[in-house]
Amino acid sequence: MSVFSSHWNSQGEQAQARRAATLERIAAWRALEARAADASARAKPQFDKRGQLLPRERVALLLDPGAPWLPLCTLAGYLQDRRDPAKSVPGGGMLAGIGFIEGVRCMVVASDSGIEAGAIQERGLDKILRVQEIALQNRLPFIHLVESAGANLMRYRVEGFVHGGSLFRNLARHSAAGLPVVTVQHGSGTAGGAYMPGLSDIVIMVRGRSRAFLAGPPLLKAATGEIATEEELGGAEMHTGVSGLGEYLAENDRQALGMARAVIRGFSESNRPVALDTSARAAMNSEALEPHFGADDLLGLMPPHHREPVDMREVMARIVDGSDLLEFKPLYGAPTLCVQARIGGHRVGIISNNGPIDVAGANKATHFIQWMCQLGHPIVYLQNTTGYMVGKDSEQGGMIKHGSKMIQAVTNATVPQLTIQCGASFGAGNYGMCGRGYAPRFLFSWPGAKTAVMGGEQAARTMQIVTEAGLARKGLTPDPAESQAQYEQIVAMFEAQADAFYTSGLLLDDGVIDPRDTRAVLRFCLDTIAEGAAREVRPMQFGVARM
Structure with missing residues (x-):
């Protein structure tokens, strides 16, 4: 490997203009996250009156102080409720992330019961299914802080009810895979929500606050005519003393979270992050030299409109250990970059783009992916591409078949893959x-990332050409004003949907990150993957059943 020699002037006019645009986007993103936190915090008087902690306070008390925390899908649902962008509250009605509890790396999910009483939102369901998938793939214990009004019947959609079954199926799979599922029932869990504690290995309930029943008093009366109190049907004392649904009875939220920490403290050593060999960890840390260039430079590298070229080696040099890069086939398929490096001591392959992917680039990437699979090194993709090369020469050169080979290699890679x-x-x-x-x-x-089938201007011009050709076949001439209006409408539609905040709201990523945090996030994720692979689990035919 060799230390990268940067040619980027981070103090230049171009870099400073890009930096300002990036900082503006970061501020907008942070404001959206703050909007959700502020909306939840407005319920504090009611929570104080009930002697409860707010959801974010619960998560903070559960986690080890000062330990890393990787929030996930914080913009879930943004703009998906068809509200005014200024009023759309992101988050999907829940908090989720990977953090440490008593030294154990865990997936933590908490109902944001300060918003709509924690009712599960449409994208909130997608969010919890995604983080369950992450937890299963990376062998993470699943810790659930529940206080939810369940499905919002005023927004009922049958597909949400049907797909919601996957949430409970995943809890059963998690337990059967030998990965503990711990639930703190802070408040209500009705109907399907009652199966959250029902499918957990350990359940902690709070006296006077926890509720879990298949049918609450209103539904019970409507369905059978029977009249019963909430405590009789599903209170914490009943479930910990009569039904056996709960293992531990706490007096308040704070004690319940302390009990959860005690339960997690009792996990076997195989469920702890020290599962990585100590000597191997020490060697990794000794090799994890900081990059030679500051992370702050990443703010000014990427142009806001993606029409200006970027040398993605400059990005790599600011996220890999010691800025050491070993470039694979540097003279062949040059716009496609394939590089070996280390991030946090982890050996990785990195693939990125300095332009469209041409025939040579696709072949190079395919070769490199297979090479990384042979070595057992995770692959990091740094996306910055307008797609595969088009044109007569490209088509005749077999772009479709060579691009397909690359897609086959990505699909069937046997090593973990991470994408930024x-x-x-x-x-x-x-x-x-x-x-x-x-x-x-x-x-x-x-x-500032953009995701689309093509650029908005390309799409609009394509439709103009198609429309003009159709009119010409009919002997008609296009109206310039209508043509321009159509063009602007298509550009606006594509630009709105390509926006990173919009796509993140659709759960098309696991969250937006500050470019300066890229190295830390990748290192955290690579640690998570490595620890999961090393963690000893004891799978069972079935999950732990409630007794």
């Missing part, structure tokens, strides 16, 4: 660079 959408992610380039449809272990977006 840094800039453009257009056309089949999204596929060949391991977009969401190719199930990378983790996928994050920079605030």
